[in-house]
Amino acid sequence: xxxxxxxxxxxxxxxxxxxxxxxxxxxxxxxxxxxxxxxxxxxxxxxxxxxxxxxxxxxxxxxxxxxxxxxxxxxxxxxxxxxxxxxxxxxxxxxxxxxxxxxxxxxxxxxxxxxxxxxxxxxxxxxxxxxxxxxxxxxxxxxxxxxxxxxxxx
Numbered sequence: 001x002x003x004x005x006x007x008x009x010x011x012x013x014x015x016x017x018x019x020x021x022x023x024x025x026x027x028x029x030x031x032x033x034x035x036x037x038x039x040x041x042x043x044x045x046x047x048x049x050x051x052x053x054x055x056x057x058x059x060x061x062x063x064x065x066x067x068x069x070x071x072x073x074x075x076x077x078x079x080x081x082x083x084x085x086x087x088x089x090x091x092x093x094x095x096x097x098x099x100x101x102x103x104x105x106x107x108x109x110x111x112x113x114x115x116x117x118x119x120x121x122x123x124x125x126x127x128x129x130x131x132x133x134x135x136x137x138x139x140x141x142x143x144x145x146x147x148x149x150x151x152x153x154x
Contacts, residue, residue: 002053009045013038047075 014024016038024030024038050071102108 002049005049005053009049010042013041013045016041051075 016024018037024034030038054069054071
């Protein structure tokens with residue numbers, strides 16, 4: 001379990017790119033600031049991953065009060081925050097799964113289309129017509145600006 005959770009979380013951090021300023025470059029070409037940023041994010045992910053793993057294997061003090069792990073001794077448990085202790089950690093993953101399924105089935109796009117809003121997310125013929133029209137307008141404007149630059153000599 002923990003290997004899979006770490007692989008998913010850490011792989012994402014290594015692929016993260018913020019404004020081409022913080023990113024992990026191949027062949028040991030990463031700058032100091034990007035390494036520090038990645039190390040900070042990775043260290044911030046370690047405790048939540050550990051706590052989630054302990055909750056998965058029911059070794060958290062909330063599930064098994066008789067077992068006191070070293071992590072729970074130092075970091076505590078979910079019971080400290082009442083909002084989370086009252087079931088947030090049970091219902092939030094279900095909500096995320098429902099949002100993922102809704103995105104997969106494009107329910108948001110369908111609702112917007114039902115309400116009359118145009119969306120350009122789908123690769124249908126009408127959307128592609130709008131994209132082509134936009135490209136033509138852009139090319140026409142570029143040509144007119146180039147023509148003005150040539151005529152004025154700048």
